[in-house]
Structures are given as C-alpha cells and as structure tokens.
Amino acid sequence: MYTLVMTGATRGIGRVAIEEILRTDPDLHVVALVRAHGRTEFTEALAEFEQRTTILDADLASIGSIRAATAEITRALEDGALPPLRGIAANAGLQFVDALHETTDGFETTFAVNVLANHLLLRGLESHLRAPSRIVITVSDTHFGDFRHTGGMVPAPRWAAPSTLSRPGAFENPATVAAGRTAYSTSKLAAIYLVHEWARRLPDGQDIVSYNPSLVPGTGLARAASARDRFVNRWLLPALAITPIVDRAPAAGRKLADAILGRTPAPSGAYIDRTRMVPSSDESYDADREHELWDFLDEQFTRSIA
Numbered sequence: 001m002y003t004l005v006m007t008g009a010t011r012g013i014g015r016v017a018i019e020e021i022l023r024t025d026p027d028l029h030v031v032a033l034v035r036a037h038g039r040t041e042f043t044e045a046l047a048e049f050e051q052r053t054t055i056l057d058a059d060l061a062s063i064g065s066i067r068a069a070t071a072e073i074t075r076a077l078e079d080g081a082l083p084p085l086r087g088i089a090a091n092a093g094l095q096f097v098d099a100l101h102e103t104t105d106g107f108e109t110t111f112a113v114n115v116l117a118n119h120l121l122l123r124g125l126e127s128h129l130r131a132p133s134r135i136v137i138t139v140s141d142t143h144f145g146d147f148r149h150t151g152g153m154v155p156a157p158r159w160a161a162p163s164t165l166s167r168p169g170a171f172e173n174p175a176t177v178a179a180g181r182t183a184y185s186t187s188k189l190a191a192i193y194l195v196h197e198w199a200r201r202l203p204d205g206q207d208i209v210s211y212n213p214s215l216v217p218g219t220g221l222a223r224a225a226s227a228r229d230r231f232v233n234r235w236l237l238p239a240l241a242i243t244p245i246v247d248r249a250p251a252a253g254r255k256l257a258d259a260i261l262g263r264t265p266a267p268s269g270a271y272i273d274r275t276r277m278v279p280s281s282d283e284s285y286d287a288d289r290e291h292e293l294w295d296f297l298d299e300q301f302t303r304s305i306a
C-alpha cells in the first residue's frame with residue numbers, strides 16, 4: 001500500500017480522477033484535502049472506498065489551514081497510520097472575474113490557491129516522500145496565451161516580480177474579467193515554473209510533472225463567470241468535444257488519473273498535454289524566473305513555520 005495526497009478532488013476533473021485511481025489501483029490510499037462545505041457530499045460519494053480514503057479539511061487559500069493539514073498527514077505517516085507517501089496530486093485551482101480577491105494572509109486568491117498552496121503542500125510533505133514517487137500539478141494551456149490554445153477566451157500571462165503578482169491589483173484594470181483571467185493564465189505559467197524548479201531539487205526517483213487537461217467545459221472552474229459565460233461553458237463549448245481542443249470531464253479526469261499513476265510516461269519536469277509529453281510555451285522555460293519564484297514562495301513557507 002502507498003499514500004497519495006490529492007487536492008481538488010471534490011468535483012470536476014479531480015472527482016473523476018480520484019474515483020478512477022481508487023477503482024483501478026487497489027494498493028492506493030488517498031488523502032483528499034477538501035473545503036468543509038463539500039465534505040459531506042464527497043464523503044458519501046466515496047463511501048465504497050472508505051477503507052482507502054482519508055478526507056481532511058483544508059482551505060488552500062489559507063496558509064494556516066495548509067499547515068494544519070500537512071502536520072496531520074505528517075503525524076499519520078510517522079505513526080504508520082498511513083502507508084508510505086509516494087504521490088501528490090495538486091489539482092485544485094480556481095479562476096475569478098477580477099484580480100482583486102484577497103486571502104486572509106493578504107495574497108491575491110488566484111495566486112494563493114494555484115501557486116502558493118502547491119509549494120506549501122510540497123514543502124510540508126517532501127521529507128516524507130519515498131521513491132519512487134510522482135508529483136503532478138494541474139496547469140493549463142492558457143499559459144501559452146495564443147489563440148490556438150485559448151480560443152481567445154483567456155488573455156496571455158503577464159509576468160512580473162512574484163511579490164507583485166501575488167498581491168491584489170497586480171494586473172491592469174484589476175476589477176475586470178480580463179484581469180481575473182490574466183491572473184489565471186499567469187498563475188498557471190507560475191505553476192509550470194514551480195514544476196521546473198522542483199524537478200531540479202527533488203532527489204532521484206522522485207518526479208514532478210505538469211498536467212494540462214486542455215479546455216474542459218462544464219466543470220466548476222467557470223462558476224464565478226457571468227450568466228452568459230456560464231451558459232456558453234455549460235451548453236455550447238461541450239459541443240467542441242468532438243474537436244481535439246476540448247475534452248469533457250470524464251475523459252480529462254481519466255487522463256489526469258493516468259498522469260498521477262505514472263501510466264503516462266514523462267520524465268521529471270515534463271509537461272503532459274492530456275496523454276503525451278510535449279514542450280510547454282517558450283516563455284515557460286526561464287531559470288531566472290523559476291529561481292526568483294521559488295525564493296519568494298519559500299520565504300512564505302519559512303515564515304509559516306517560524
């Protein structure tokens with residue numbers, strides 16, 4: 001038996017993935033980090049796998065909540081209440097219609113959940129990871145910023161110093177949908193930088209990869225969007241699932257499960273586009289930005305344990 005820690009498993013792509021991995025890998029124990037509001041429904045939905053799931057409350061927008069969850073997992077791993085840790089799937093993510101949401105710690109929420117939370121989770125658990133292991137961070141092809149990958153729906157990322165990106169109002173006209181979506185594409189670019197930097201630092205046998213699900217309409221990701229955009233997302237975009245640019249949640253979730261279980265081969269640091277390894281954008285390979293981001297995020301980790 002081994003343990004996989006997973007975020008973003010309560011709905012959408014992650015819900016499909018957790019059910020798929022529990023169904024197809026009987027050696028797996030999953031620790032799912034969930035927000036309190038979704039816990040009851042989620043626990044009931046996974047009842048058949050009760051013996052192989054541990055469900056912990058964690059709001060990834062809160063540094064204290066992430067710390068509490070990683071401390072609890074650490075205790076259970078040390079006590080032998082959980083089998084060895086061999087995987088982390090950081091799938092949680094969100095998108096707003098502005099770039100002004102702020103966490104109780106003072107960070108812009110898109111950055112806090114899509115970037116900072118992943119680093120804090122990995123830092124909190126890395127000393128308990130046992131090789132062979134695989135970490136998967138769900139990113140997005142919106143980080144390319146071109147029409148081919150976004151259909152014009154999401155603006156290109158706009159990089160700046162992490163100390164700026166991490167705060168509300170980092171993007172022009174921060175109260176607009178464009179700013180919210182720019183914060184999203186930029187956060188996914190940052191998540192790829194983070195994967196590259198972690199890949200440099202992890203020991204042999206401990207791999208980390210990015211997973212891009214492509215455009216997956218009908219999940220909860222667009223829940224903050226306008227009624228018109230939600231209508232398009234729910235009823236019109238799914239029709240594009242017959243094209244190669246769109247997947248439905250069941251297909252995207254199964255592909256995420258394959259990435260998590262290592263059924264999709266890819267070396268550490270790689271970008272998995274649904275089922276195969278491809279290069280991410282040219283902009284996403286930048287060692288200086290990767291170091292700078294790591295230093296900034298690690299400073300937040302160090303403060304959180306001080």
Ligand SMILES: NC(=O)c1ccc[n+]([C@@H]2O[C@H](COP(=O)([O-])OP(=O)(O)OC[C@H]3O[C@@H](n4cnc5c(N)ncnc54)[C@H](OP(=O)(O)O)[C@@H]3O)[C@@H](O)[C@H]2O)c1
Pocket residue numbers: 007008009010011012013014033034035038058059060061091092093094113138139140141212213214215216217219220221222
């Ligand atoms: N759908 C797409 O087109 C698309 C495309 C590219 C990449 N992605 C990425 O795929 C991943 C899954 O997205 P999805 O489309 O399946 O969206 P979704 O249905 O909204 O699922 C998002 C997941 O993240 C969790 N989450 C969000 N904020 C959280 C917080 N503060 N604390 C704890 N958990 C939190 C949600 O939990 P709750 O149930 O509590 O809200 C949910 O489990 C995300 O990283 C997203 O950016 C999606």
